[in-house]
Amino acid sequence: MIVLASKSPRRRELLTALGYDFTIHTKETDESLPAGIHPKEGVEILSVRKAMAVLCDFCDSDYIIASDTLVEIDGEPLGKPIDEADAVRMLMRLSGNPHRVHSGVAVLHNGKIYSGSDTSTVIFRPFDESEAHAYVKTGEPMDKAGAYGIQGLGGRLVDKVEGEIDTIVGLPCKLLKKLMAEAENEKE
Secondary structure, three states, X not given: OEEEOXXXXXXXXXXXXXXXXXXXXXXXXXXXXXXXXXXXXXXXXXXXXXXXXXHOXXXXXXXXXXXXXXXXXXXXXXXXXXXXXXXXXXXXXXXXOEEEEEEEEEEEEOOEEEEEEEEEEEEEOOOOHHHHHHHHHOOHHHHOHHHOOOOOHHHHHEEEEEOOHHHHHOOXXXXXXXXXXXXXXOOO
């Protein structure tokens, strides 16, 4: 059995597109990170933490998949906005600027952890505060790292992408397939 430890509809869609049959099971998880942790390392730590949180509800032979995503600009991580003003602040910081999106993945199987992270770069076109407010009013940015969803209306803000779109959406599929293959091929 494959378990996705995420409520994200975007991750569910990506995992389905990969052809996996899975069930969804989540538990509240502490998403704080120690000071000084780089976002690329942080998303891997959080992915492992999310997968470990549901482990006690499943067998060792099950595959548990978890993922986490952070946006980073100039070394500062941008998680999910706490309110609309925070979302506008984040969007204005990203306007016209390149930023990196880090997504971590963890696969737990047979008592072992397989994990990693991938990074893509996004460059937003310049926009003004009224456009940021209008986008925030749609509600889309409120549950997304960096206050935007590239697969939705937030895609209109994007000028250029370097790297994998799946990483930006929240589940680096190439990395996941590699980790799943490692877990499947591991000698017991």
